[in-house]
Amino acid sequence: MLEKKVFTLSSLTRSIQNVIDSHCNKVVWIKAEIVRLNYYPKSGHCYPALVEKKDGKVIAELRGNIWAGNFELINKKFKSILKEELKDNITVVVKGSVTYNPVHGLALNITDIDPEFTLGELAREKAETISRLKEQNIYGLNRQKTLPMLPKTIAVISVETSKGYGDFMDVITNNPYHYKYHFLLFPAILQGERAISTIKAQLENIRKHSNDFDAVAIIRGGGGEIGLSCFDSYVLAEKIATFPIPVLTGIGHSSNETVCDMVSFQSFITPTKIAEFLLQKFHDFAAPLKENEQKLNNGVNTMFRERKTGLVETSRLFSSLSITALSNARANLQNHIFNLEKQGEVLIARENNILEQAGRTLVNRATNPLDDARTQLTFTEEKVRMLSPKNILKRGYSITRQDGKIIKSTQEVKTSGILETRLYEGTVISRIEKTINTTTNE
Numbered sequence: 001m002l003e004k005k006v007f008t009l010s011s012l013t014r015s016i017q018n019v020i021d022s023h024c025n026k027v028v029w030i031k032a033e034i035v036r037l038n039y040y041p042k043s044g045h046c047y048p049a050l051v052e053k054k055d056g057k058v059i060a061e062l063r064g065n066i067w068a069g070n071f072e073l074i075n076k077k078f079k080s081i082l083k084e085e086l087k088d089n090i091t092v093v094v095k096g097s098v099t100y101n102p103v104h105g106l107a108l109n110i111t112d113i114d115p116e117f118t119l120g121e122l123a124r125e126k127a128e129t130i131s132r133l134k135e136q137n138i139y140g141l142n143r144q145k146t147l148p149m150l151p152k153t154i155a156v157i158s159v160e161t162s163k164g165y166g167d168f169m170d171v172i173t174n175n176p177y178h179y180k181y182h183f184l185l186f187p188a189i190l191q192g193e194r195a196i197s198t199i200k201a202q203l204e205n206i207r208k209h210s211n212d213f214d215a216v217a218i219i220r221g222g223g224g225e226i227g228l229s230c231f232d233s234y235v236l237a238e239k240i241a242t243f244p245i246p247v248l249t250g251i252g253h254s255s256n257e258t259v260c261d262m263v264s265f266q267s268f269i270t271p272t273k274i275a276e277f278l279l280q281k282f283h284d285f286a287a288p289l290k291e292n293e294q295k296l297n298n299g300v301n302t303m304f305r306e307r308k309t310g311l312v313e314t315s316r317l318f319s320s321l322s323i324t325a326l327s328n329a330r331a332n333l334q335n336h337i338f339n340l341e342k343q344g345e346v347l348i349a350r351e352n353n354i355l356e357q358a359g360r361t362l363v364n365r366a367t368n369p370l371d372d373a374r375t376q377l378t379f380t381e382e383k384v385r386m387l388s389p390k391n392i393l394k395r396g397y398s399i400t401r402q403d404g405k406i407i408k409s410t411q412e413v414k415t416s417g418i419l420e421t422r423l424y425e426g427t428v429i430s431r432i433e434k435t436i437n438t439t440t441n442e
Contacts, residue, residue, distance in 0.1 A: 013102035020100040027097045030108065031117075032062075034090050044068030046086075050094075050108065064094070064108045074113045081115040082122065084229055093117040126232040129259050133234070138241045142265050145246045150285045151214035151278060153182045155206045157199055158219035160185055164250065164271040165219050171275035179282045184213075190220040190251075195230040203239045215246040218260070219271040231258035240264055250274040326429070329420055332404050333427050340389045340399075351384045393424035410435040 032050040039046045046066040051058045066074065075086050084090075095112035133139040158165040165185075172181055186205060188198040199218065206216055218240075230236065231251060237259040240247045246265035250273060251258060261267035268274045355377050385391060393399070399422040400407045407413055413435050421428040 010102060013100075017100045017102060020098060020106075024098040027095060027111070029093055029095050029114070031091070031093050034064075034086070034092060035088060037086055037088050039071070039086075044071060046071045048086075048110075062106065062108050064096070064110050065099070066110045070111055074110075078113070078115045078118070082119050082229075084122075086113070090118060091121045122229055122232065126259060129232055129234040129237055130262070133237060133241060133259070133263060138238065139263055141241050142243055142247055142263055145244075145265055147246045147265065147281075148214045149281070151246075151281055152180070153212065153214050154184075154278070155186060155213045155216045156183050156219060157186045157188050157190075157202050157206075157216065158271075159190060160187060162190070162220070168217075168219050168250070168271040168275045171272050172278065175279050177279070177283060177286070179279060179286070181278065181282075190218075191230070196233050196236050199236055200239055203243065207244065210244045213245060215248055215265070216243065217248045217250065217274050218264075219274065220251045228258055231260040233259075236260055237263050248274050248277070325418070329418070329429060330427075332401070333420055333422060336399075336401065336404070337422065344388050344390075347387075348384055351380060355380060390424070393422065396424075398423050410437045 030050075032052055034048045035051050036049040037046060038048060045068050046064075048064040048066065050062045050064050052060040071086075078084055078086055086092075093114045094108070094110045095114070096108045096110040098106065099109045100106050130139070156165070156168075158168075169183070172183075186202040188202045189195045190199070203216070206213065228251065231249075240249075240260050241263040248266055248268065249258075249261050249264040250268045250271040251261060257267070266277070268277065358377065359374075389399075401420045401422070402412070402414060402417050405412070407419070413419075413432060415432045415435065417432070419430045419432060421430065
């Protein structure tokens with residue numbers, strides 16, 4: 001019976017190491033997916049977990065090593081070309097050689113990564129996302145939403161301490177028109193792989209209260225163009241495209257439009273541009289109101305000035321006409337008094353003549369008849385005296401005229417005119433309120 005030959009573990013691993021070093025030390029380019037970057041900031045080294053998948057299943061797996069010096073150069077190249085840092089869940093083409101360490105095992109020692117390949121992969125994934133959204137007829141849904149004429153209540157997805165959010169709030173708060181808005185911040189990570197899950201979660205929170213908001217603003221700033229690939233994600237783009245209210249994106253880039261920008265209601269290159277857009281919407285609403293208010297005030301003031309001027313002119317005209325009418329009425333009254341006095345004098349003279357004739361006749365006829373005549377004369381004189389206009393007026397009677405004509409009946413009165421009433425002492429000018437027609441039978 002042959003004796004068993006037993007090897008130590010270290011001798012076995014050294015043998016494996018010798019084989020690897022002798023036959024697998026060639027530098028090659030390998031396509032793989034980094035599922036976990038495993039970067040250690042303290043040492044600067046990186047130990048990415050590399051896999052190859054087929055139909056969603058892992059068919060190969062290998063640990064990689066990227067030493068600090070190489071990692072710094074590779075990451076710098078990635079940020080320059082892709083505007084992205086090396087991260088989890090990214091497909092790459094790496095340059096390296098297989099190494100084996102008795103303690104740490106098999107690994108791929110990576111010395112370089114081609115960012116151009118990854119750039120192509122990201123472009124392909126972006127194109128696939130766009131195609132998928134269009135196939136499902138949801139690509140332009142959010143752009144079909146209606147933004148209120150005056151959007152004042154905005155849900156903001158951002159980082160409270162970010163420069164972009166600070167710039168946005170500074171422009172809104174310190175606007176020269178003093179317009180007031182209502183904002184509610186929904187904090188989220190806006191860069192890297194975690195951005196997708198946190199933004200998605202906050203969109204779901206806002207959706208539950210979408211009736212309370214006019215729009216959603218996704219504000220990112222302070223990070224340049226690094227970490228934008230998350231905004232090409234189908235998961236995030238689909239949430240924005242199908243959101244029930246308008247979504248405004250201010251992701252903060254100018255050269256590369258993300259899919260989220262494409263499907264949002266409206267995209268802006270910076271957060272401050274969103275703020276300026278909202279202020280302009282408010283101004284477009286408020287300016288015409290302010291202008292119309294000024295026009296209304298000016299019109300009312302002009303109308304009051306014109307009415308006041310017209311009233312003053314009317315008052316002056318009325319005063320002038322009143323003075324003229326009063327003067328004419330006074331002159332007419334004096335004329336009527338003069339005529340009345342003349343008529344009284346004529347009447348008295350006539351009666352005196354009659355009396356004188358009667359006296360002469362009585363004297364000639366007889367003494368008794370003369371006494372009778374004297375008595376009759378005295379009676380007649382008294383009657384004439386009583387019939388004098390002045391005595392009639394003195395007894396409480398009055399003479400009323402309208403337009404110079406003596407009024408004897410209410411039917412002769414013009415209700416729109418002015419009455420002049422001559423009293424024993426003075427004249428009364430009056431307006432007619434009402435006439436009462438009465439008939440007196442004597």
